[in-house]
Amino acid sequence: MFIYILFTLLYIENTDKSDGDNVKIGIERTKKDQKLSINAAELKSKQSVRATFKLHEKTISLLKLSARHLKIKQKTLLxxxxxxxxxxxxxxxxxxxxxxxxxxxxxxxxxxxxMSLETLDDICSRHGVPRNFIVELSVTRLASYIDSLAETHQKRRSLLKKIDSCKGQLDNLLEEASTLLQEEDSFLIKLETLTARMARQIQELSKTVKENSEFLY
Structure with a gap:
């Protein structure tokens, strides 16, 4: 009798474990199935189509310019x-x-x-406006971004000009020191090092400054 009860308890314990494992496997399979399932709406949203708009030449230029400065494709930006x-x-x-x-x-x-094009067409249809106008107004929103960049680089150019002026003064001091001190003088050697280092740093700074023509649209 004791042996019978013992085997019964062991059977129940193993059955519970098996049921628990089955539930766990079932949950894991459900999660996997969800990940592998295909979302038709998501796939549709990623489809691409060609669309032609009639836009002002400044709008076309603004979109191209903004995409270049943002380092993304025009299609992605639009x-x-x-x-x-x-x-x-x-x-x-x-x-x-x-x-x-x-x-x-x-x-x-x-x-x-x-999906973007369908949304655009739907709104144009509801409001009775040309989609060319909405696209143009959408792109025009980028003007503040480009204008802000232009202002920033104008400030950088102004500062760089002042730095170049300081560099000129340092060059003059080095020239004067060369006439007053011996070639092996430690002061002169350090001043030469400072002047060369400043020239390299100014060159690196100039790489972060763009001309105003880079922001014209």
């Missing part, structure tokens, strides 16, 4: 500008009173995300 439906709704209101010189506009083809 997609990001058009993906926020709430922003497009606000721009659609502005588009109702928007005007431009059509003689300065050109056709430009972009590769966009399908």
């Amino acid at each position: 997609d990001q500008l058009l993906e926020d439906e709430s922003v497009l709704e606000l721009l659609a209101e502005d588009a109702m009173t928007y005007s431009r010189d059509e003689n300065e506009c050109h056709f430009k083809t972009f590769v966009l995300g399908k």
Whole structure:
């Protein structure tokens, strides 16, 4: 009788463990299935289509310029500008009173995300405005970014000019020291080292400064 009870308890214990393992395996499989499942909406949002817009030449230039400074593709940048439906709704209101010189506009083809284009078309249809206007107004939002960059680099150019002036004074001091001190004089040697080091640092600084022409659109 004792042996029977012992075997019964062992069987129940093993059964519980087995059931627990089965539940654990079931949960792991469910998580794996969820990860491997295909989200049709997500796949659709990543599809790309070609779309042609008639945009002002300054708008085209602004988009190209912004993409270059941000170091991303124009397609990626335009997609990001058009993906926020709430922003497009606000721009659609502005588009109702928007005007431009059509003689300065050109056709430009972009590769966009399908979802972004569908959202754009839907908003244009609801508000009765040309999608060219909303795209143009969306890109125009980048103007503040480029203008801010231009201002920053203008300040850098001004500072670099003052630094160059200091470098000129140091060069003059080195020339004067060369006439007053012996060639092996420790002061002269250190001054030469300082002048050379400053020249290298100014060269590195100049690499971070861009001309105003880099920000024209």
